[in-house]
Amino acid sequence: MYYVYILKSIKDNTHYIGFTNNLINRLKLHNKKKVLSTKLKTPYKIVYYEAYASRDEAKLREHNLKLRAQALNALKRRIKKSLEA
Numbered sequence: 001m002y003y004v005y006i007l008k009s010i011k012d013n014t015h016y017i018g019f020t021n022n023l024i025n026r027l028k029l030h031n032k033k034k035v036l037s038t039k040l041k042t043p044y045k046i047v048y049y050e051a052y053a054s055r056d057e058a059k060l061r062e063h064n065l066k067l068r069a070q071a072l073n074a075l076k077r078r079i080k081k082s083l084e085a
Helices: 023-031 055-067 069-078 080-084
Strands: 002-009 015-020 044-052
Touching: 002 023, 002 055, 015 023, 015 055, 023 044, 044 055, 044 080, 055 069, 069 080
Parallel strands: none
Antiparallel strands: 002 015, 002 044
16 A cells, blocks of 8 residues: 655644655654655654555655645645644
């Protein structure tokens, strides 16, 4: 399984979108400051994830969420309460 996930920084309430095949381990790496793009805003918590059978599908979804504002805004509207938690 592959996962597209949204993390929320507890430090400043910003969000990060990524994909992985090991969600728990990836969160640990983020929080141990082992991921360059997120290390300044630790700690993080997972506020949303989606599971995919293939790596290609997960990577495409992550790409769409990061680069297509319309896709991200639609998701944010759907999971508004999770993002606020």
